[in-house]
Amino acid sequence: MADKLKFAFYWNASCGGCEVAVLDIHEKILDVAAIADILMWPVAMDFKEEDVEALPDQHIDVAFINGGIRNSENKKMSQLLRQKSKYVVAFGACANFGGIPALANFHHKESIFDRVYSETPSTVNPEGVWPQEITEVPEGELSLPTFFNTVYMLAEVVDVDYYLPGCPPPPDLILAAVEAIASGNLPPRGTVIAGEKSVCHSCDRVKEEKKVTGFRRIHEVIPDPERCFLEQGIICAGSVTRDGCGTRCLNVDMPCRGCFGAPEGVIDQGAQLLSTLTTLLDTDDLEEVRSIIGSIPDLSGYLYRFTLSDSLMKRRIVAELKDKEVASH
Amino acid sequence: MSERRIGVYVCHCGTNISKTVDVEDVAKYSQGLDGVVVSKDYKYMCSQPGQELIQKDIKEHGLDGVVVAACSPRMHEPTFQRAARNAGLNPYLVEMVNIREQCSWVTDDRALATAKAKRLTSSGIAKARLNRALETDFTAITPRALVVGGGIAGIEAALKIAASGYEVVLVEKEGTIGGQMAKFDKTFPTLDCSACILTPKMVEVVQHPKIELMTYSEVQRVDGYVGSFEVTIEKKPRDVDLNLCTGCGDCTEKCPASVLSEFDEGLSMRKSISTAFAQAIPNAPVLDRESCWYYTGKAKCQVCARVCQANAITFDNEPEIVKEQFGVIVVATGFDILRPEEGNQWGYGKYPDVFNGLQFERMSNASGPTDGLLVTSQGKEPEAVAVLHCIGSRDENYREYCSRTCCMASLKFAHLVKEKTNAEVYEFYIDMRSFGKGYEEFYNRIQEEGINFIRGKGAEVTKKGEKLVVRGEDQQLGVIREVPVDMVILNTALQAREDAAKIAETFSLQQGQDGWFMELHAKLAPGKTAVEGVFLAGTCQGPRDIPDTVAHAGGAAADALRLMAAGQQEMSPVSAYVVEEYCTGCKVCISLCPYDAISFDEDGKVAVITTALCKGCGACVASCPTNAMHLRHFEDEQILAQIEGVFAG
Known part of the structure; x- marks a missing residue:
């Protein structure tokens, strides 16, 4: 079938959940298979870099790329797929905003390696061996990709045509994207395939007076399933998160974690969430505000759970870090 | 490169700025920044030549x-x-960039x-590159004033x-106007009688x-805007x-119920139906x-109604709620005195011969509980x-x-004690603050009266x-x-009234740390508030x-008159607006708005701003x-540019 579309799926720094999400469309995968050939899908099929390199430019119709850009291989493969594809879709929270891997931007390469290869209780590494980019062995030279100090979102290394957020993206949005491509009925470049307003817009919970005296975590309380989480003092990122997920977490009594990123108009999801939380506090006493906000465990991680690469600060600034790669972006 | 044509003007402020900041260097530095076509420094930018310098450049450099x-x-x-306009x-x-x-x-x-x-100026230039021209609107002023509080401040404002x-x-919550001043005996430094000054003005009001005088009335709610x-x-x-009431006093005389008199600060009893003092306005109980x-269900009584020849007294009347339109409001709700709490070190409330200042005023007042005699609780001349000065202050x-x-x-009290008794007087003071006109002279005079300081x-x-x-x-x-x-x-502190917070909420006023209502500017606008058209008079x-x-x-009266005489008021365009596509109707902003400028559109499920009420504070x-929510003149891109400007500098 000569008219079939050509898709590629690729993963960068990711957990594999986005790959599973593709399968979450269940039997509809057959419909996808009916309209498209999959030219690359590392999780399911064995394709080599050389195979992609051999393709003519723009040969692939759509590349769905998930994961953040953690190392030089992620960057190189993304650039290669960009070159070979008509459209690139940033697939999932990590590709869209850095996602969970980008929380490592509160650290840097050295401190991460130190933690992983030396400090963790399960590590025994008395000689302090760390992975090296180049290792000489009798057979020749072995190489590993360069580990960046900073995790980037996909749009920082290639031009992205469409954004499909979520951790992972929900099946209905994946199908909507595929259908739009199949029908040729494409939205303007740069469109986020999701809602525009915030999750609150779709959330059915009763919203009344938003005034709280402190915050608790979801496992510490039995929440009222009918009432706004924030009003119960439970941090919910719904108010600063783009709509379109179908309030999946809220439906099962879990507060929103923010995986769709900021809604249209919001510049920095984490800063906006912090601003919202402080607004809720029923006090004018600055010290009290400080103490309540300070009591939230891993506050920065909470605020920027999915969007550190997409934030104004992008990463923790480490004064002594003189990294050319940071400067180059 | 910006296409804007920006002029930068660095002020020496005499030597206020230039003694610490190299203003010429700042001006020179600014010259090189994107969009800047002219940059100058000058000794006093706010002076007429300074303003003319800017005006000339606006025209010459476009x-x-x-x-x-x-x-x-x-x-x-x-x-x-x-000047720009x-x-x-x-x-x-x-x-503006504040380098002072x-x-x-x-x-x-x-x-x-x-x-x-330099960094701040760079930031200001970055903002100026993105500033947009904003148009001002005008709102009409209803030529009618509300004055709240019938003490000397409210009376003065109303009369003016x-x-x-x-x-x-003029709205007064008590049964008569007059306020605290009506309780005083003499006034310093002239020692003329308080009532002699006050009561003619009260009569003039009525x-x-x-x-229109509304006594025994309270403002419940304020809607609308300047x-x-x-x-x-x-x-x-x-x-x-x-x-109907003729003020004959028959009802008071025959009323069988009595309680401690608030007007006499608890030093006498008053009847349940009573007039606070003889010259009360209106002269009706x-x-x-x-x-x-x-x-209270103690008896059917109603004696007062029966003895009233004018048939002025009826029972079980409902409160009357009226809605009135005003262009301006003067708040003159006054002060209260501090009454030391139980267990205080001065024995106030414990020993009957420890009085507060107002109690002394009442006692010394010829129409007070002792007819002006200064006597102890034993009925003896002290x-x-x-x-004692500075109690609680x-x-x-x-x-x-x-x-x-x-x-x-306190000096006045000493004088009155000396005048009325043979007592020795001891003044315990920290510092003698006699800053007003004729006050130091008054102090000198009292010192000669044999007081022990x-x-x-x-x-x-x-x-x-x-x-x-x-x-x-x-x-x-x-x-x-x-x-x-x-x-x-005990000359106790003057303090904000207990209900000041409630009054502040009603009129959207701000209170300082001590509870007093906040003026817009201590020197430039002492009677204005952050709420356009609401003014402060007196001790509130x-x-x-x-x-x-x-x-x-x-x-305050002049401020109110200025608005009414102009007939219209320019409204600042620096106000918030809603981008409805983004609003999810969460209502967070509504409860935060200190000016009640945000309401909720139940149909569209979005927040709605009443621009005339918005002061542009940015809380929403x-x-x-x-x-x-966006704020004109403080748009995100403008503020972000300012931040970038700081780091670029």
Whole structure:
């Protein structure tokens, strides 16, 4: 079938959940298979870099790329797929905003390696061996990709045509994207395939007076399933998160974690969430505000759970870090 | 490269800025920044030649942006906006950078101050590149004033406004106007009788054709905005018809129920149906339901109604709610005195001969509980009297501020004691503050009357036998003094009324740390508030004596008159607006708005801003989770540019 579309799926720094999400469309995968050939899908099929390199430019119709850009291989493969594809879709929270891997931007390469290869209780590494980019062995030279100090979102290394957020993206949005491509009925470049307003817009919970005296975590309380989480003092990122997920977490009594990123108009999801939380506090006493906000465990991680690469600060600034790669972006 | 044509003007502020900031260097540095076509420094930018310098450049260089690096925008932003407007430039294309308070006044380090001034100026230029021209709107002013509070401040304001030909409604929550001043005996420094000054003015109020007096009434709610306030006033049921009552006093005489008199500060009893004092305006009693036998169910009674020949008294009347339209509002709700709590070190509330200042005023007043006689609780003339200054004032355990009236009032008390008795008088004072006109002379006069001045705060009052003993450090002798007296007068602090927070909420006023209502600017706008069209008169804004209160009230009246005479008010375009597509209707902003400017559209499920009420504070903008709230002149891209400008500098 000569008219079939050509898709590629690729993963960068990711957990594999986005790959599973593709399968979450269940039997509809057959419909996808009916309209498209999959030219690359590392999780399911064995394709080599050389195979992609051999393709003519723009040969692939759509590349769905998930994961953040953690190392030089992620960057190189993304650039290669960009070159070979008509459209690139940033697939999932990590590709869209850095996602969970980008929380490592509160650290840097050295401190991460130190933690992983030396400090963790399960590590025994008395000689302090760390992975090296180049290792000489009798057979020749072995190489590993360069580990960046900073995790980037996909749009920082290639031009992205469409954004499909979520951790992972929900099946209905994946199908909507595929259908739009199949029908040729494409939205303007740069469109986020999701809602525009915030999750609150779709959330059915009763919203009344938003005034709280402190915050608790979801496992510490039995929440009222009918009432706004924030009003119960439970941090919910719904108010600063783009709509379109179908309030999946809220439906099962879990507060929103923010995986769709900021809604249209919001510049920095984490800063906006912090601003919202402080607004809720029923006090004018600055010290009290400080103490309540300070009591939230891993506050920065909470605020920027999915969007550190997409934030104004992008990463923790480490004064002594003189990294050319940071400067180059 | 920006296409904007920006002029930068760095002010020396005499030497205020230039002594610490290298202003020429800042001007030179700015010259090189994107969009800047001209950059200058000048000794006084706010002076006429300074303003003309800017105006000339606007025309010659075709500027579409002006950055003035000088003092605080609160100080001179209006000045430079006016100058720009007069030169044909939209005033909102002017950006102020504060290199005085934020640079030269916070350090002596010239290098650092100059570096900071450059960064801030760079930031201001970045904002100026994105500033947009904004158009101002006008709102009409209803030529009718509401004055709240019938003390001397409210009376003065009402009379001034009415005398200028405008209608005034004066609302007073008690049964009569007069306020605290009606309780006083004599006034300092002239020692003329308080009532002699006050009561003619009270009469003038009730007789003035332009003034409508609503006593025993309270403002419940204020809607609308400058020029068209809609005010809901509750007329509490007085049970005495003011149109019928002749003020004969028969009802009071026959009323069988009595309680402690608030007007006499608890030193006498009053009837349940009574008039606060002889010259009350209106001259008609109020039936106090709290103590009335009929209302408390003690008896059917109704004696008052039966003896009333005018048939003015009826029972079980409902409160009347009226809605009135006003263009301006003057708040003159006054002060209260501090009454030391139980267990206080001065024995107040414990020993019957320890009085507060108002109690002394009542006692000394010829129409007071003792007909003006100064006697102890034993009915005897005191042999010695102590007057204690600064009780609860200048005291970090109570009120940090100076109450401004007590020093002179204390001297007055000493004089009255001397005049009326043969008692020795001891004044315990920390500092003698006699700052007003004629006050130092008054102090000198009292000093010649044989008063014992002890420099040191009266720290404790105890009882030894028949005598009260005042203990305090005599700082001049360096000894602890214990002075036995028969009567102690505590000149306690003036403080914000207990219901000040409620009043603040009703009128959207702000309160300072001490509870006094906040003026817009201590020096430039002492009678204005952050709410356009709402003014402050008298002690609700801070402690004041009578001359200052009357002057302040006159100022508030002038502010109110200015608006009504102009007939319209320019509205600042720096206000918030809603981007409806982003609004999710979460309502966070509504409860945060200090000016009640945001309402909720139930159909569209979005927030709606009443622009005329919005003061552009930005609380809603900061709180909005979805960034649906924006503030003109402080748009995100403008603020982000400012931040970038700081780092670029």
